Amino acid sequence: MKQTSRIISTYSADVFGVCSALFELGGIIIMHDASGCNSTYTTHDEPRWYDMESMVYISGLSEMEAIMGDDEKLIGDIVAAAEDLHPRFIAVAGTPIPTMTGFDFEAVAALIEERTGIPAFGFNTTGMKTYVHGASMALEAVARRFADRNVQKTSDLTANILGLTPLDFSVTGTEHSVTDFLEESGFRVLSRWAMGSSLEDLSQAGGAHVNLVVSSTGLSAAKALQERFGTPYVVGLPIGKIQKEHLREALHTAASTGENQYPVSDLPGEDILVIGEAVTSLALASALEYSAGQGVRVLCPTEGSEGLLRSRDLRAQYEEEIEEAMREAKTVIADPLYRPICPDHVKFVELPTEAFSGRIYRERIPNLVTGFDAFAKEVL
Amino acid sequence: MLKRVTAPKEVASVGIPIGKASFPSPFVSGLEYASPARGTWNIVHTGMLIPEAHEIFVCAASCLRGVVLTAAEMGAAHRFSTVEVRERNLLDGDMEELVIEGVADIIERLPKRPPVVLVYTSCVHHFAGCDLDMIYEELRCRFPDIDFADCYMNPIMRKSGMTPDQLMRSRLYMPLKQRPIRKGAVALIGSDLPNEKDNDLVRLLTENGFKIHEITACRNYEEYQEMAESEFYISTYPAAVPGGDMLSQRLGGTHVYVPFSFDCDEIERGLSRLAEVLNIPAPDFTGKREDVQQALKETLALVGNAPIAIDYTYSPRPLGLAKLLLDAGFNVQKVYLDVVTGEEKQAFEYLKSNHPALMLYPTVHASMRFLAEKEPTDVLAIGQKAAHFNNTNHFVNVVEGGGMLGYQAIFRTLALMQEAYREEKDMRDLIQIKGMGCGGCCG
Numbered sequence: 122m123k124q125t126s127r128i129i130s131t132y133s134a135d136v137f138g139v140c141s142a143l144f145e146l147g148g149i150i151i152m153h154d155a156s157g158c159n160s161t162y163t164t165h166d167e168p169r170w171y172d173m174e175s176m177v178y179i180s181g182l183s184e185m186e187a188i189m190g191d192d193e194k195l196i197g198d199i200v201a202a203a204e205d206l207h208p209r210f211i212a213v214a215g216t217p218i219p220t221m222t223g224f225d226f227e228a229v230a231a232l233i234e235e236r237t238g239i240p241a242f243g244f245n246t247t248g249m250k251t252y253v254h255g256a257s258m259a260l261e262a263v264a265r266r267f268a269d270r271n272v273q274k275t276s277d278l279t280a281n282i283l284g285l286t287p288l289d290f291s292v293t294g295t296e297h298s299v300t301d302f303l304e305e306s307g308f309r310v311l312s313r314w315a316m317g318s319s320l321e322d323l324s325q326a327g328g329a330h331v332n333l334v335v336s337s338t339g340l341s342a343a344k345a346l347q348e349r350f351g352t353p354y355v356v357g358l359p360i361g362k363i364q365k366e367h368l369r370e371a372l373h374t375a376a377s378t379g380e381n382q383y384p385v386s387d388l389p390g391e392d393i394l395v396i397g398e399a400v401t402s403l404a405l406a407s408a409l410e411y412s413a414g415q416g417v418r419v420l421c422p423t424e425g426s427e428g429l430l431r432s433r434d435l436r437a438q439y440e441e442e443i444e445e446a447m448r449e450a451k452t453v454i455a456d457p458l459y460r461p462i463c464p465d466h467v468k469f470v471e472l473p474t475e476a477f478s479g480r481i482y483r484e485r486i487p488n489l490v491t492g493f494d495a496f497a498k499e500v501l
Numbered sequence: 502m503l504k505r506v507t508a509p510k511e512v513a514s515v516g517i518p519i520g521k522a523s524f525p526s527p528f529v530s531g532l533e534y535a536s537p538a539r540g541t542w543n544i545v546h547t548g549m550l551i552p553e554a555h556e557i558f559v560c561a562a563s564c565l566r567g568v569v570l571t572a573a574e575m576g577a578a579h580r581f582s583t584v585e586v587r588e589r590n591l592l593d594g595d596m597e598e599l600v601i602e603g604v605a606d607i608i609e610r611l612p613k614r615p616p617v618v619l620v621y622t623s624c625v626h627h628f629a630g631c632d633l634d635m636i637y638e639e640l641r642c643r644f645p646d647i648d649f650a651d652c653y654m655n656p657i658m659r660k661s662g663m664t665p666d667q668l669m670r671s672r673l674y675m676p677l678k679q680r681p682i683r684k685g686a687v688a689l690i691g692s693d694l695p696n697e698k699d700n701d702l703v704r705l706l707t708e709n710g711f712k713i714h715e716i717t718a719c720r721n722y723e724e725y726q727e728m729a730e731s732e733f734y735i736s737t738y739p740a741a742v743p744g745g746d747m748l749s750q751r752l753g754g755t756h757v758y759v760p761f762s763f764d765c766d767e768i769e770r771g772l773s774r775l776a777e778v779l780n781i782p783a784p785d786f787t788g789k790r791e792d793v794q795q796a797l798k799e800t801l802a803l804v805g806n807a808p809i810a811i812d813y814t815y816s817p818r819p820l821g822l823a824k825l826l827l828d829a830g831f832n833v834q835k836v837y838l839d840v841v842t843g844e845e846k847q848a849f850e851y852l853k854s855n856h857p858a859l860m861l862y863p864t865v866h867a868s869m870r871f872l873a874e875k876e877p878t879d880v881l882a883i884g885q886k887a888a889h890f891n892n893t894n895h896f897v898n899v900v901e902g903g904g905m906l907g908y909q910a911i912f913r914t915l916a917l918m919q920e921a922y923r924e925e926k927d928m929r930d931l932i933q934i935k936g937m938g939c940g941g942c943c944g
Contacts, residue, residue: 123606124585124599128578130570131585134563151532154563155624156656159535161567164935171537171929178532178867183660187628198531202867205512217561217625218657221591248563249588439585458573479570 138255165479256338284339298490337425361408390416520857540937671744691741701907812837815884
């Protein structure tokens with residue numbers, strides 16, 4: 122495997138997924154790396170950086186610290202920063218060099234917690250997987266550590282939204298649109314993981330009757346919450362009129378039966394290809410299938426697609442295999458940075474995402490929950 | 502507009518009066534913050550200065566992310582490719598094979614064969630003890646028509662030996678091949694931005710009939726190669742000095758460093774020494790100091806007691822600029838820098854004794870995340886980071902010295918200060934653009 126890309130971009134990495142998922146929750150998040158990761162994340166992957174204060178930092182690892190295994194420098198720096206900044210929690214996430222040196226994230230987190238009395242996490246991200254992996258780890262950790270075990274189920278129908286990060290949804294207001302959908306469907310929203318909710322909101326998540334997983338970054342947290350509170354989950358994003366109806370029905374079924382639901386269309390046909398993260402792409406594919414009456418194929422280049430993709434969908438990561446899949450389609454829906462490898466005879470419909478093109482096309486990222494009809498017109 | 506939800510209630514200031522500051526590190530190092538000011542260049546921008554060059558980065562996804570989007574944002578995605586290092590490559594010990602086969606695969610798939618390929622390896626190759634010599638030998642053997650330059654994205658080495666900035670500025674000239682030296686040809690090297698036509702250096706060279714080569718003016722690879730005919734290599738940016746020395750040793754020309762400065766004595770010393778080496782008449786500085794005093798007076802008359810903040814991204818001499826302005830009666834209150842460079846030691850000591858109340862602030866200290874002004878101010882900022890931290894639209898938007906040099910740098914800076922005082926700019930939007938002025942380097 123050559124693992125090459127001649128011209129296309131690369132997805133945001135696991136370490137940035139951790140930062141994105143925890144950004145709003147009041148903790149110090151440290152990327153354990155030499156330099157560069159912090160400016161990459163804050164420039165390209167974090168649209169909230171300028172307007173919403175947070176505590177995302179880099180450790181500034183040096184060659185000698187890495188060779189000598191000087192973890193004390195990192196621990197001391199974190200403890201000093203925590204004394205100044207009083208975070209709600211501390212999270213340390215890994216990059217390639219700590220991976221090579223066998224850095225023990227859990228042990229370091231335990232030491233930091235012991236010294237500061239502040240809850241601390243260690244995420245052994247490697248910088249070699251996509252944001253889906255990192256954000257999943259982070260949200261799952263929050264579910265296991267901060268969701269209050271003593272919370273009782275609410276007397277009214279309630280739900281949490283899991284898997285909300287700007288990497289999948291930018292700052293288009295999708296979190297509010299999904300909230301509106303749930304409220305229209307008869308569910309009060311307890312928490313949104315993790316855009317527009319506080320750590321206190323998230324701690325009440327166990328009281329919900331159902332969890333709605335809107336991207337694969339929320340799936341691990343959904344499983345953890347089910348394990349801890351017995352809460353069933355529904356996978357899907359409310360896009361398009363018919364898909365919304367199916368999702369609404371699935372939410373009520375899950376809440377009443379306790380069984381997980383995954384409403385997705387599966388019509389035959391492969392003329393349209395959607396490239397992107399599994400849950401959002403499958404939701405879009407379903408909505409298009411309901412509108413067009415023909416099948417839509419999904420190609421997922423990120424992790425988190427296990428058990429979600431249908432038999433005709435694809436899992437591919439590198440440029441050549443993606444290019445090959447594009448050749449078989451008549452229409453491709455993908456981030457604009459995929460356009461250079463799209464064959465001339467194939468219609469290309471832009472669907473920008475921060476996870477692939479960062480801030481470049483931010484103004485053109487649609488909110489598909491409210492804007493599906495206009496988008497579908499471009500495709501069909 | 503998003504709202505603040507997580508800020509600590511109070512964060513203590515981390516500024517320190519220069520009178521109490523230590524050289525060269527006034528601040529304790531710790532966790533590092535990245536401000537939104539992005540105008541300075543990175544190794545992708547700099548590498549693109551070589552006309553027709555194709556860049557190939559071999560790194561993990563987290564490292565690729567920033568560089569691939571840098572290239573895309575500057576409209577140079579067609580000159581940029583990647584080879585992704587995965588965990589299995591670390592475990593299997595096949596890093597050399599990954600680089601060779603990955604680079605070869607990309608070259609074979611390019612629509613047009615580039616004359617030069619910059620291959621950037623990273624920290625993981627350094628730590629894995631990767632045999633880079635063997636890699637380049639093999640690549641040169643497979644593609645004899647391509648010049649390969651070994652470039653590096655290994656920030657972990659920033660405290661060991663040459664900094665990544667020094668290294669990149671030296672690699673920029675590695676593809677130059679020896680050719681007969683042409684009398685009267687000079688190359689201005691190591692600056693990302695083109696020298697301004699009216700700066701003292703360019704004027705001196707032009708007035709004395711030198712043929713000037715500069716990478717920013719090269720339209721194709723052959724023009725770039727012509728730089729190797731230079732009799733003299735002149736650098737003006739501190740990080741370019743090691744590269745200039747290497748170039749001189751390899752190709753045979755003479756390297757001269759003419760430092761960027763705001764100090765009249767140093768300016769005259771640097772240009773006079775250059776004239777001596779070039780064997781041309783010493784420049785005439787008659788009346789220049791009086792002109793500087795006049796320009797300072799005029800600018801002061803306009804800006805009066807307006808608070809001024811300076812940062813290190815504006816030029817390599819933030820303290821030198823503070824000294825010039827403070828001595829002339831300007832109300833310079835803050836200088837933003839994380840370390841004091843050796844070149845600035847004299848200015849540091851002078852300010853410590855003569856203007857001890859001048860405040861120094863770091864830019865990467867963790868607390869700086871919360872110490873930018875929340876409400877807009879009228880501070881006159883010189884540099885993007887100073888503008889951000891003071892939340893002002895009155896700022897001089899220049900990075901890395903902006904191609905200025907000599908007395909011209911003083912006059913130009915004062916003119917830009919006047920302009921910034923009179924007119925507002927959209928600070929928020931402007932400072933977030935990466936690689937200010939790189940628009941012309943990606944054709």
